[in-house]
Amino acid sequence: MPTTPMPDETAPDLKVPLIIGTDWELSTQSPDAFTMIVVYRGLHCPICKSYLQELKSHFDDFVAKGFSVITISMDGKEKAQKAYDDWGLDNIPMGFDLSEEQAKAWGLYLSSSIQESETDTFAEPAVFWVRPDGRLYLSNIANMPFARPDLGLLLKSADTVAEKDYPARGTKAA
Template identity: 40%
Template sequence: MPTPKPVPGAILPPVSVPRLGGGEIVIGGTRENWVLVVVYRGRHCPRCKRYLSKLNDMRQRWRDAGFDIAVVSADPEEKARADRDTFGWSFDIGHDLSEAQMATLGLYVSDPLAETETDRRFAEPGVFVIRPDGSLLLVAISNGPSARPDLEELLDGMIYTRENDRPPRGTA
């Protein structure tokens, strides 16, 4: 039986992954700020690099709006570090997301199409917005690399949602 997908408004069980530079990234649980979590496919995905580079360019706007940013993948530490160093990303990057954690987040999982792509199963894209109380405001998961929320529209919508204390939608 498949693991149920996360439901907007529900409390997300905490998921911890190692963070580049030490420590860990905890997705879920209570915290001071809202959190934007982006799950990317990994080093093999050129669309991910473009998406994350745009996010990196917008990171101060997200912070000014009261959001922390966390980016995670199933890649091992050395691949995540290589991407960060190559592209100059300055948000927190987590690595080694396990298949059990992918299931907890409700992500689609794919097998590599070739050894040149990657050497392990990986998560397809997911974008989550989590309120400070640990509840999910937004769940956007995709089964492929081409469908992800537009970051400009998402930021605009999240600013409106925070300022107007809008509830999560799609809870039924």
């Protein structure tokens, strides 16, 4: 059963290979504001394509606000590379081979394939913001491909968070 990482607590470890041939590790990130982790379902998902293309249009704005951004899926390298190339995501770091154990540690919903084009098991979408000190700030975990946070609103909210030193919410366990 997946765990749910709690806001304002240390985020789970995360290390994934990048399509450029190196590894990406959360613990080595040092953004001015946040590391934004965008989990997408995989190459098979047309909504993921649209969402990541929208992310591309906001990418420079997030970076200008002090964000480090990465997209991650459970797809293997070949599918991740194809998504990167076919979707025109040339400026966004893309990780692949997220394991089931990692997905569960982050509280992600997992689905089994229902089409031949889908990876056997894949993570449903999520967006996380992690503070430079490694504490989780924002967590939006979905179980359906069409339930994702508005990237424009997230971008605008980054200003409010910075200006008002807005605290992480949802810190009380249910």
